Amino acid sequence: MKFRTPLSHARGLGSAKEGTGHWWAQRLTAIALVPLMLWFAWSIIGLTSADYATVHAWIAQPTNAGVLLILIYAAFYHSMLGLQVIIEDYVHVRWMELMLMILVRFASIILGVAAALAVVLIATES
Amino acid sequence: MSSPEASHERPLSPHLQIYRWQITNTLSIVHRLTGFALSAGTLLLVYWLIAVATGPGRFAYAQALITSWPGQLLMLGWTFSLFYHLGNGIRHLSWDAGWGFELKTLRATGWLVVLFSLIMTGVCWWLAGAIPGIAP
Numbered sequence: 001m002k003f004r005t006p007l008s009h010a011r012g013l014g015s016a017k018e019g020t021g022h023w024w025a026q027r028l029t030a031i032a033l034v035p036l037m038l039w040f041a042w043s044i045i046g047l048t049s050a051d052y053a054t055v056h057a058w059i060a061q062p063t064n065a066g067v068l069l070i071l072i073y074a075a076f077y078h079s080m081l082g083l084q085v086i087i088e089d090y091v092h093v094r095w096m097e098l099m100l101m102i103l104v105r106f107a108s109i110i111l112g113v114a115a116a117l118a119v120v121l122i123a124t125e126s
Numbered sequence: 127m128s129s130p131e132a133s134h135e136r137p138l139s140p141h142l143q144i145y146r147w148q149i150t151n152t153l154s155i156v157h158r159l160t161g162f163a164l165s166a167g168t169l170l171l172v173y174w175l176i177a178v179a180t181g182p183g184r185f186a187y188a189q190a191l192i193t194s195w196p197g198q199l200l201m202l203g204w205t206f207s208l209f210y211h212l213g214n215g216i217r218h219l220s221w222d223a224g225w226g227f228e229l230k231t232l233r234a235t236g237w238l239v240v241l242f243s244l245i246m247t248g249v250c251w252w253l254a255g256a257i258p259g260i261a262p
Contacts, residue, residue: 027219027222030215030218030219031219033212033215034212034215034216037208037212038212041205041208041209041250044254045250045253045254048254048255052178052182052185052186055178055185056178059175059178072171075168075171076168079161079164079165079168082161082162082165083162083165086158086161086162111168111169111172114172114175114176115168115171115172115175115176117179118172118175118176118178118179119175119179121179122175122178122179125179
């Protein structure tokens with residue numbers, strides 16, 4: 001038996017209250033990723049047949065390392081938001097949706113930190 | 127979230143069973159697919175960076191994986207996905223700015239994105255093969 005009016009019920013459930021934040025973060029990271037990914041593609045093309053020392057030196061170069069760190073942050077943030085939307089759209093079993101959301105969030109942070117740590121290690125090694 | 131009885135058995139937009147397949151919805155689906163592919167592709171980026179951080183042995187192994195034919199096939203897929211998602215992402219951003227909603231413009235920019243991603247994929251692979259030693 002429900003004692004609350006439909007309106008009060010809806011208010012109680014509320015929205016995620018993060019709609020604009022999500023939307024805005026997705027756009028900001030998207031804008032950032034346009035030049036970042038063009039730079040990345042161009043760089044990778046230049047490194048296709050490079051040996052270990054060349055690749056290592058390229059990542060260790062401070063500007064490259066810095067831009068790579070920003071790219072890693074933006075890419076994982078953007079991908080996390082995108083995967084979240086996919087889960088929201090297609091997974092309709094609530095507990096599964098929640099589990100996947102948690103998984104995507106944790107995996108994004110772990111992978112992002114791992115990538116960033118690798119860059120920092122390479123940059124500080126030599 | 128509505129109550130279960132309200133959300134139950136409600137038809138889902140965009141009514142795929144009666145929806146006429148066209149360029150706009152195809153591009154929209156491909157945008158999502160490429161986004162998902164790129165998310166999976168971040169695993170390779172992480173693996174590759176860790177390999178470089180670990181040392182020449184691991185790096186050589188990673189390079190061997192990437193240059194194997196399944197690796198190259200994945201790289202080709204990711205190159206296309208990157209440029210498609212980038213191009214169509216800019217198309218999305220233009221909609222956010224309120225531009226390009228007319229049906230004619232919508233279709234034109236759609237085909238432009240397809241052309242852009244195919245050309246960029248080709249150019250990148252040509253560059254990677256033709257001038258392998260360009261100074262980083």
